Amino acid sequence: MIQIFSRSDRDFDEKLAVIRNRGQSLDxxxxxxxxxxxxxxxxxxxxxxxxxxxxxxxxxxxxxxxxxxxxxxxxxxxxxxxxxxxxxxxxxxxxxxxxxxxxxxxxxxxxxxxxNILGQRVxxxxxxxxxxxxxxxxxxxxxxxxxxxxxxxxxxxxxxxxxxxxxxxxxxxxxxxxxxxxxxxxxxxxxxxxxxxxxxxxxxxxxxxxxxxxxxxxxxxxxxxxxxxxxDMIAGPSEILIIADEGADPRHVAIDLLSQAEHDEMASSILVTNSSKLAEKVSVAIEEELALLPRQAIARKSIDDYGAIIVAPDLLEAARISNLIAPEHLELAVAEPFWLLHTIKSAGAIFMGYHTSEAVGDYVAGPNHVLPTGGTARFFSPLSVDDFIKKSSLIYYTQAGLEEVARDVEILTAMEGLDAHGRSVSYRVGDGT
Amino acid sequence: MIQIFSRSDRDFDEKLAVIRNRGQSLDxxxxxxxxxxxxxxxxxxxxxxxxxxxxxxxxxxxxxxxxxxxxxxxxxxxxxxxxxxxxxxxxxxxxxxxxxxxxxxxxxxxxxxxxNILGQRVxxxxxxxxxxxxxxxxxxxxxxxxxxxxxxxxxxxxxxxxxxxxxxxxxxxxxxxxxxxxxxxxxxxxxxxxxxxxxxxxxxxxxxxxxxxxxxxxxxxxxxxxxxxxxDMIAGPSEILIIADEGADPRHVAIDLLSQAEHDEMASSILVTNSSKLAEKVSVAIEEELALLPRQAIARKSIDDYGAIIVAPDLLEAARISNLIAPEHLELAVAEPFWLLHTIKSAGAIFMGYHTSEAVGDYVAGPNHVLPTGGTARFFSPLSVDDFIKKSSLIYYTQAGLEEVARDVEILTAMEGLDAHGRSVSYRVGDGT
The missing domain is CATH 3.40.50.1980 (Nitrogenase molybdenum iron protein domain)
Structure with a gap:
């Protein structure tokens, strides 16, 4: 059974830590x-x-x-x-x-x-x-x-x-x-x-x-x-976090949580909602849906160990909780997802509105499903074309350009005690002997 | 004394390997x-x-x-x-x-x-x-x-x-x-x-x-x-490679090689030229310039251990040798640097023409001096704004959008045996029960 708890629970931080630190031990x-x-x-x-x-x-x-x-x-x-x-x-x-x-x-x-010419070659x-x-x-x-x-x-x-x-x-x-x-x-x-x-x-x-x-x-x-x-990145166990309001269909939410849980026993599926009514309904729907799944054993273990429904006072607090986790997949199953977006700091992919299940993004929408896991969305990004390019800086100076900056290069290289650096400019502009 | 050798030397590969593999041992x-x-x-x-x-x-x-x-x-x-x-x-x-x-x-x-809306947030x-x-x-x-x-x-x-x-x-x-x-x-x-x-x-x-x-x-x-x-990156010892033709001033080339060598005994400074006359002159100029340097001891050790002048039959071959090394700093001290550029595959920063010493780029030109070292320019890039951002994919599907792709999601999730993934879409479009 998925656990339901709230931001005000005394052991909230410990419970969150179990989810955040899963799979971090080095073997x-x-x-x-x-x-x-x-x-x-x-x-x-x-x-x-x-x-x-x-x-x-x-x-x-x-x-x-x-x-x-x-x-x-x-x-x-x-x-x-x-x-x-x-x-x-x-x-x-x-x-x-x-x-x-x-x-x-x-x-x-x-x-x-x-x-002078400056540039960046890709x-x-x-x-x-x-x-x-x-x-x-x-x-x-x-x-x-x-x-x-x-x-x-x-x-x-x-x-x-x-x-x-x-x-x-x-x-x-x-x-x-x-x-x-x-x-x-x-x-x-x-x-x-x-x-x-x-x-x-x-x-x-x-x-x-x-x-x-x-x-x-x-x-x-x-x-x-x-x-x-x-x-590409250091991948950990994967997760979904769904922020849902009372307008969300509890069965949609339950199935979407399970679509993460069915991957892997270490996966984490978290609902954060401002509606305790929705929390209860999703909890029930998860049990019903679990019974239908071929990968029931994996999904159940994942839900039991790393699943959670968190009841938050409002959607802004829900967003703050999401930012603590920096989830790989984030669904904003709320009436105004584009409004809520501005409060979200870190997430690999953001699935917005009631109709956008994670599975759409995993397969056919177009964005990449290789995403930062385990809280690394704080600093990693989805796999992209950027991962397959290299850049070179291009620098071309004319004699006039060099003369203009020579004095500054001499001053700065002297500060750092790098004489040949300074001389490479001063000699070229005729200051060297 | 800097060693002069040529691409056709029998031990060319071994000599290059000494430079390429320096500083790779894990302690x-x-x-x-x-x-x-x-x-x-x-x-x-x-x-x-x-x-x-x-x-x-x-x-x-x-x-x-x-x-x-x-x-x-x-x-x-x-x-x-x-x-x-x-x-x-x-x-x-x-x-x-x-x-x-x-x-x-x-x-x-x-x-x-x-x-449907797709996007990438930065x-x-x-x-x-x-x-x-x-x-x-x-x-x-x-x-x-x-x-x-x-x-x-x-x-x-x-x-x-x-x-x-x-x-x-x-x-x-x-x-x-x-x-x-x-x-x-x-x-x-x-x-x-x-x-x-x-x-x-x-x-x-x-x-x-x-x-x-x-x-x-x-x-x-x-x-x-x-x-x-x-x-940011896994940094190794740094290097400069200069491709120079007979129009290059041998003393400029010598000073620029030394501006790398004065950093660190493990630094590598390499000249590749199609002019054996230039090779000889640079070798002499290095000795003269070394005598003037406060950091002479460091620079001499670097030049002796990891310095090299390579005589290549032509500039295209010089570029091929540069690509083998994928240098952190590459100077194209040639008459037509923008022509030669298209033959260069990997280099952190490329300094073009006779007037562009590496030191200009290190200090005042504007491009970053934190560059991929030790051959990693094959896949790493200069430090840039890209290193300080994170991206999120944005996906918003409408009911009509979901209906259009539902069948494909069902087929693909079935191929992968991920039932809840499929059901997250089929249930939403009314195929589930």
């Missing part, structure tokens, strides 16, 4: 094991990859190569219906359209007096690796969400790694890759896949950035290779 | 020590801060508080000349003007048929901590470069931490902070400063992001708290 055994796997892959390349893939995914290296060939991918087409294919295609189109809006332009500006990354989980958490939609922003940015080489337990590929994942034209696909998962992408092996050329969700081994490996390559 | 003793300090600060707050500050910086907690008060900052004004103050002010103005160009706008778009981070090194590497210009992009982004709380060995503050650093209106300043350095900013103590409220350069302890601490807060 030193995982750290050690991941470190060893990464080093092994770095030193032994393909041989290590085959060994781990046999051990963890039961993939026989005699039967399967590291690469998944075009024939295997093509064969998956027949296992996906035309309606499924078309739905994936339409989702891809929406996602592409939204991310096109995020494109950045190179700009330069010339000073009309000195002729280029796509050369190569990106996308980690796609295998087995039960293999989601075709994740392929679209991770790859399309990279394609819009103009990344030329997009590599996909996906574990294939027992050698079995997930047809939906393969078709999603095929639909996007991704052809470099490896049968790799876990820390060993991250090692291959970061260091390279005989078969897998290294990439500049690794994105995509994974289990604790994958997340730990990504953290460890950060700096050698870039990574 | 497990540092790791362990930093982990202990962070945990101590997390658990013991101010008491731990005072203990470490006394131990590492010889600052007596009876004499000095953790905060640096307004009076101390104000008193530094008299130690900085009017010319110095004005030079800092003009540099700040240029930096602000450049970074104003990087501002991002919130956007929304409404579908004229369904009324907000500043709430709070940012800026680490400023103390002692000999205390640079007022770093205060400007780290704080101004945060101010342009609109960050309300900007906190500065700076170690004060023996209790001594650096007047230039204090005046730079004063000039920008930064008033929350703490007498803290090392891993303990990072711990205070990430976890908070009785005196120091935690921040959302930590930026700024530091030694190996600071860098390791930043990596460890990444995810709890955001950090």
């Amino acid at each position: 030193s055994a995982v750290e050690k094991s991941v470190g060893e796997i990464l080093e092994d892959v770095r030193l032994n390349g393909d041989e290590a990859l085959k060994r781990y893939t046999q051990k963890f995914d039961s993939v026989d290296p005699e039967t399967y190569g590291i690469s998944i060939d075009a024939g295997t991918v093509e064969a998956c087409r027949s296992e996906v219906s035309a309606r499924q294919y078309d739905a994936l295609q339409r989702a891809a189109d929406s996602i592409r359209a939204f991310h096109e809006r995020q494109r950045r332009q190179t700009w330069i500006e010339q000073d009309s007096v000195t002729g 280029l796509p990354l050369d190569s990106v690796g996308i980690y796609v989980p295998g087995g039960k958490a293999a989601y075709p939609s994740s392929v679209l969400m991770n790859a399309i922003p990279a394609q819009v940015a103009g990344v030329e080489r997009i590599v996909m790694v996906v574990p294939t337990p027992g050698g079995e590929v997930n047809p939906g994942v393969m078709v999603a890759a095929h639909l996007l034209g991704i052809t470099e696909i490896y049968r790799l998962g876990g820390a060993q896949a991250i090692g291959a992408l970061a260091y390279g092996t005989e078969t897998v050329a290294p990439v500049d950035k690794i994105v995509g969700p994974g289990n604790i081994y994958v997340a730990t490996a990504k953290r460890k290779v950060f700096g050698r390559v870039d990574i | 497990s003793a540092v790791e362990k020590s930093v982990g202990e300090i962070l945990e101590d600060v997390r658990l013991n707050g101010d008491e731990a801060l005072k203990r470490y500050t006394q131990k590492f910086d010889s600052v007596d907690p009876e004499t000095y508080g953790i905060s640096i008060d307004a009076g101390t900052v104000e008193a530094c004004r008299s130690e900085v000349s009017a010319r110095q103050y004005d030079a800092l002010q003009r540099a700040a103005d240029s930096i602000r003007a450049f970074h104003e160009r990087q501002r991002r706008q919130t956007w929304i778009e409404q579908d004229s048929v369904t009324g 907000l500043p981070l709430d709070s940012v901590g800026i680490y400023v090194p103390g002692g000999k590497a205390a640079y007022p210009s770093s205060v400007l470069m780290n704080a101004i992009p945060a101010q342009v982004a609109g960050v309300e709380r900007i906190v500065m931490v700076v170690p004060t060995p023996g209790g001594e503050v650096n007047p230039g650093v204090m005046v730079a902070a004063h000039l920008l209106g930064i008033t929350e300043i703490y007498r803290l350095g090392g891993a303990q400063a990072i711990g205070a900013l990430a976890y908070g103590t009785e005196t120091v409220a935690p921040v959302d992001k930590i930026v700024g350069p530091g030694n190996i302890y600071v860098a390791t601490a930043k990596r460890k708290v990444f995810g709890r807060v955001d950090i």
Whole structure:
């Protein structure tokens, strides 16, 4: 049963802390094991990859190569219906359209007096690796969400790694890759896949950035290779927070809470409402809806451990509570969502109004479903085209421009005791000897 | 003496590897020590801060508080000349003007048929901590470069931490902070400063992001708290690469190489040229200029260990070599720098033409001098306003909009076995029961 409590409860802060701190413990055994796997892959390349893939995914290296060939991918087409294919295609189109809006332009500006030019150049990354989980958490939609922003940015080489337990590929994942034209696909998962992408092996050329969700081994490996390559974000368990007023349909709210809870036992689903009547009704509806769910066991555990209904005196206080949590997904199931928006400081994606369920945003609306989790929306942002570009500053000075600033450079470099810095300007303008 | 070699040398790759891999070894003793300090600060707050500050910086907690008060900052004004103050002010103005160009706008778009709204909201981070090194590497210009992009982004709380060995503050650093209106300043350095900013103590409220350069302890601490807060980048030793043709002045090139080398023994200074005549002349000029430098010992060690002049057959090959290194600073000291630019893939800042010394960009031109080092320009970018904002996706669906996509959401959620996701839409449009 979901717990109902209020902002004025004496143990409010402790209850919130349980939700906020879930999944934050570092596992030193995982750290050690991941470190060893990464080093092994770095030193032994393909041989290590085959060994781990046999051990963890039961993939026989005699039967399967590291690469998944075009024939295997093509064969998956027949296992996906035309309606499924078309739905994936339409989702891809929406996602592409939204991310096109995020494109950045190179700009330069010339000073009309000195002729100096300053600017910022934007280029796509050369190569990106996308980690796609295998087995039960293999989601075709994740392929679209991770790859399309990279394609819009103009990344030329997009590599996909996906574990294939027992050698079995997930047809939906393969078709999603095929639909996007991704052809470099490896049968790799876990820390060993991250090692291959970061260091390279005989078969897998290294990439500049690794994105995509994974289990604790994958997340730990990504953290460890950060700096050698870039990574998308440090992901934790996911959450939804719904702010609802008395006009919200309690069953809609209940189902939306459960659509987070069904993902993962560590997921958190929180309703904050100014209506105790709605709180009661949602609590009842959750129980009714739980009974209908195939993933009932997961959802129930998530609701019991990290679910909460919080009754707040008003919507402004509800927004303040939301800001404390900085949720990955925030629904504003209220009569005036665009008014309430101005009080919201941190949230990955904001679903506004009574008709906008999180699932719409997860699949077809267009915005990315890779979002900052576990309170990191305070400083991280949804995956976007920005994650797949690099910028360079451009600086061009004329002789006249240099003369104008020479004195200041000399003064400032002297303050910092960096003589060659100063001399690089003074010598050019004739002050040096 | 700087070594001269060519692309066709048999050991070219090994020589380049020495430069590229410098400073990449992880120090497990540092790791362990930093982990202990962070945990101590997390658990013991101010008491731990005072203990470490006394131990590492010889600052007596009876004499000095953790905060640096307004009076101390104000008193530094008299130690900085009017010319110095004005030079800092003009540099700040240029930096602000450049970074104003990087501002991002919130956007929304409404579908004229369904009324659906999609958008991306941009907000500043709430709070940012800026680490400023103390002692000999205390640079007022770093205060400007780290704080101004945060101010342009609109960050309300900007906190500065700076170690004060023996209790001594650096007047230039204090005046730079004063000039920008930064008033929350703490007498803290090392891993303990990072711990205070990430976890908070009785005196120091935690921040959302930590930026700024530091030694190996600071860098390791930043990596460890990444995810709890955001950090700017994983910084390594810095470098300059100059591509020069026969039209370049050998002495300008030599001084610019040395302006990198004087920073740090681990710095790398590389000239790539298509003129063996220039190569010889620069080599001679380096020796002459070295003799004039107060920081000669540091610069010579850097030049000897990680300096190189590479003779390439032509400028395109020079650009390819630069792309292998992905330098922090790249000078194109060639007749047609804007032509050569299109061949350059990765570089933090690009200084174009014969008159644009790196030092101009480091101080007064306006672009940021916090740049990706050690080859990370392949995927990292200069510090910018983008580093101080967070984005949220905005999604508003109407009933008509939801009906239009309901079937696709049902198909895709069924493919992924996420029933509550599907039901959140089907129930709303009347397909559920």
